[in-house]
Amino acid sequence: MAEVEKKLETKNLTISLGPQHPATHGVLRLVLELDGETVVKCTPYVGYLHRGIEKLSEYKTYLQIIPITDRLDYISSLSNNIGYCVAVEKLFAIEVPERADFIRTITAEMTRIASHLLWLATHALDLGAMTVFLYAFREREWIIDLFEKLCGARLTVSYARIGGVRNDVPEGWLKDLYNFTEEFPKRIEEYETLIDQNRIWFKRTKGIGVISAEEAINWGLSGPTLRGSGVPYDVRKFMPYAAYNKIEWEVPIGKNGDVYDRYRCRMEELRQSNRIIRQCIEKIPDGPVMADAPKFTLPPKDKVLSDIEHLIHQFVLITKGPMTAPIGEIYSAIEAPKGELGFYIVSDGTGKPYRMKIRAPSFVHASVLPRLCIGHLVADVIANIGTIDIVLGECDR
């Protein structure tokens, strides 16, 4: 008998999940070592979407970087724009007009809704609930249409500018958005009727991918992925930017730190975002949407076309960047839908940043995948990839 046992060795099965796989949300590649269906080892490989954004930024003027930041987390491009602009404004000490702050808050929350809807859609689809997918896309389409009305682009909006936003909101746009916020809470309930009280959904999400508060902090998690474990850390509350300190809202947190709690967290955030947008629409003041900082912001277009000095000024700003940029370095973070999105910028006084480092939440979150997956089944790997909500554009940069 012992001889037979010696001959019959079992071998773990190594499979490569991704980079082309329907559930890896882009080009994430996980090399899984399976014992039966249990994961023994999980190694995430990133970099399939590396475009060298950080290095590229060193060769672009501060203005030219804005469209590049769109390509970080392409589902919530406006958050990246705002994150970058907030960092540069702090570095240059530019005061942003209040109206622009409110518009930024509104659009950032719209982005958050769009991003969370896409997360909900794909997360539910990964777990087999395919109808939620299309319901969520219906509302996302609505938001994207509103973005199109606002700035002409649907996904890569490049709407924020250093010192404000590109243009004021079009006439009637706030009304349209208000209609959306009236309707949206009902739609959230619609998604919840499909999955929230579903026994199968409970079984697939409760007690899966558990991570304690302490461990979550040690792993550097942020955003809803951290708040699901019960840590009420939100950059919007702790280091307010834009107009977040002027309105009332709460930070939803979870308790158990499992897939279900993170799901509940994001669902509540959808409601809170809706609430923030409504308050902003009610409170938004009149005024300019660009800061009065001629050294760093582009002159108005009509003056450029009629006045030679403004034309020269625009030409210099566009081709060489703001030549009077103060020397220094800054780290500034915002709460992107995925988590804490930080920009570390070093300025050497030229029109281009000397170094730009992006603290991408997706990159940090991808690193926690082995911790969440080992010891669980293959199906839970899919649930875990969904729950940390990563976008590989941001992860690989």
Next chain:
Amino acid sequence: MTEFFKTILPPVIANSPILDILVIIIKVFIVVNFAMINGMYLSYVERKVIGHMQVRLGPMRTGPHGILQPIADGIKLFFKEDIIPANADKPIFFIAPVISLTAALATLAVIPFWEDFIIADINIGILYILALSSLGAYGIILAGWASNSKYSFLGGLRSSAQVLSYEIAMGLSLVGVMLLAGSANLLDIVKAQENMPFGMYLFVQPIGFFVFFMAALAETNRAPFDLPEAESELVAGYFVEYSGMRFALFYAAEYIGMVLMSFLAAICFLGGWKGPDFWFFSKVPPVIWLLIKVYAFIFFYLWIRATLPRYRYDQLMGLGWKLFIPLTLANILITGLVKLLIET
């Protein structure tokens, strides 16, 4: 049908066994075509029904409301390149989809469409169906193994485990019906349901029906038990390496399996081809009643797919072994006891 041929054919043929063979061939031809067309159009109906449930339209381009979509799909798959992985075990790779489809089609032989239309009226109808649907699992396992791909292999393993465990639950859930009817012949089962409430076993065997329904979902690898082909985990499961016509054979087998399970449900639990016997309902041909029941059942299949998330592999097995099998065993015990009490 035999009588009809006897009147038109010369007596030499009419009185020889050739006639019987001829009649069977015609019946087989009808049933196979019916099953194939059903399988084809089920894909269309599935896309349409789920589409409308998900606030979209489903196929719209091929013909009015996309009615020709299955034909277009069929033609496309037929002309696709038949890709065979370099390391595949070729003979088994070739034969696996054939086993799947043959097993699915052969099962239809014992399905009575109405009283006089059944290809093989054998006295172990239910056992025959269970046996052949287990045989169908061979197609899946062999496909998973022969593809020599890790994903297909996992899909094949999952499927074999799933089909084997749910086969038990399904078999046991049908035991209640067999006990009540006193026969495993599908014709007898339908006839025995006449004096039941509403002419159906559904109301005297609710647990049996429930377990049968769940097991039928698992047997045919449908949501929420579609683990062998869970697209978000295993991409397409056991047939991930298949393309073209062989892929289509698997697909056809799956859909015919659905049709078959619906037939079985309609016959064993919903009173088969018998309809309500009043007003103009009594004038509706029996086969129409059977088809109404079958399609209602299929609609449930699709509805569930559009609504529910997917179970995890271990949860599925737990559900099968820890809930369904004890439930059906209790059901058998109670059914047997009640029958014994009534008869004595």
